[in-house]
């Protein structure tokens with residue numbers, strides 16, 4: 123499914139519609155044509171859209187790996203499809219940084235002038251620049267709410283027009299673009315010969331009648347668009363106008379990184395024509411054979427049951443803000459981790475509930491293991507050797523999975539397996555204190571699991587907080603106090619008094635309502651999603667219940 127989607131690139135504009143054909147020679151030759159760069163081998167094998175296979179990821183410098191990410195077109199609220207792409211690449215960035223020791227310099231281009239922005243601004247009767255800055259800020263807030271690390275720099279198209287104009291002049295000077303009498307500038311695709319189409323295996327077809335008479339060839343694409351009446355414009359050597367979409371990214375990436383780029387990323391819909399055209403522009407401008415070394419494309423988020431991706435134009439979207447009213451950013455991230463970043467994924471509420479359930483299960487294990495380490499939970503003797511072995515093999519498998527094209531689903535499976543074995547040992551609860559204990563191994567497991575999820579950007583401790591509530595930390599302390607108070611009452615009610623015989627029986631009878639009140643409180647809090655666990659007569663802990671279990675009594 124993944125491969126089928128990955129090779130079905132180009133949903134924005136079909137190559138055939140542009141007079142472009144799939145070239146067998148281009149497809150067969152693309153792996154051979156790619157040259158493995160020199161530099162620092164990260165130890166990761168990455169699926170490279172340029173070759174259609176996994177290649178060793180070699181970056182020019184470990185201390186400054188260059189990564190250009192196509193950013194949003196800011197004309198509306200971002201939706202979960204956008205979230206999916208940026209969260210997936212954020213996880214990859216964190217893995218490369220923290221697991222494989224790469225310091226990444228990330229540049230993200232923001233398209234703040236474009237047809238969609240102009241149309242929407244006109245509809246809303248606001249200026250295109252104020253509409254764009256409103257939604258750019260909105261996008262940044264959404265990304266922060268999703269815990270996506272900001273790029274090293276954002277670059278806005280409208281702030282880099284002179285650089286884009288110089289870039290176009292460079293391409294014209296090298297003979298690969300031509301201005302027209304109407305004030306447009308087009309890239310001359312025929313001049314690229316069979317070098318065009320390495321990414322998605324397309325080649326310019328025989329020169330046909332241009333669809334737009336302004337172009338020499340139907341497949342030529344715009345570098346500069348002459349301004350239409352009433353449109354925002356910038357002065358240029360070809361008259362008033364604005365840049366085409368593809369040239370923005372080429373010019374802005376080159377401004378920072380020059381003629382060599384390690385990684386370029388975007389959703390799979392950007393591979394063609396956007397990235398294909400970026401490659402053509404950059405390679406002719408820099409007069410090089412290979413500008414970007416690795417092109418990474420993330421699969422689309424679909425609404426379950428729909429063939430099309432989640433998209434604003436199809437009106438089948440859920441905004442990030444709406445989603446975060448119900449689910450936490452960690453749940454979304456965990457959902458994203460459970461599939462390869464390249465695969466298409468289906469959104470539906472039940473999948474999100476499942477992700478939340480698994481995440482709470484993980485957090486619950488960590489709480490139990492912590493209670494064991496602290497001596498609040500007493501168990502039968504632990505099979506310690508087995509757990510040490512499992513922990514070591516988990517670490518090895520997780521590392522190998524991440525090095526294999528960032529295989530997060532395999533890493534998660536491996537960790538869930540470790541948790542399953544840990545839980546089995548902790549389940550052998552006993553009321554007999556004083557037996558042999560193995561706090562070190564559980565401490566090591568907790569520390570490893572927490573650190574793994576921290577690396578990915580998920581805080582297991584936060585699962586015990588109420589999402590989106592700024593007073594979550596206060597509430598957490600309040601519940602702590604309440605559970606401590608209940609424990610004292612319960613201890614008093616259960617304490618074996620000095621008294622014996624009838625006097626003792628009567629005393630216990632008198633204290634019985636206290637015990638009943640403790641039980642009632644436990645059940646009432648469960649209705650609010652808080653699960654109190656009485657570990658022994660001297661220790662109680664609490665955790666948030668899976669919301670699906672809220673209405674059931676604990677233990678039922």
Ligand SMILES: Nc1ncnc2c1ncn2[C@@H]1O[C@H](COP(=O)(O)OP(=O)(O)OP(=O)(O)O)[C@@H](O)[C@H]1O
Pocket residue numbers: 192193194195196202203204206207387388389390391392420421422423424431432433434435
């Ligand atoms: N449904 C989706 N699933 C995954 N990634 C997506 C989805 N929709 C957009 N993206 C990615 O988000 C990034 C920003 O996209 P952009 O702002 O160009 O929006 P778009 O593709 O025009 O969205 P829309 O179709 O909703 O207008 C791109 O990398 C794009 O591939």
Ligand SMILES: [Zn+2]
Pocket residue numbers: 191192193231371396
């Ligand atoms: Zn781009």
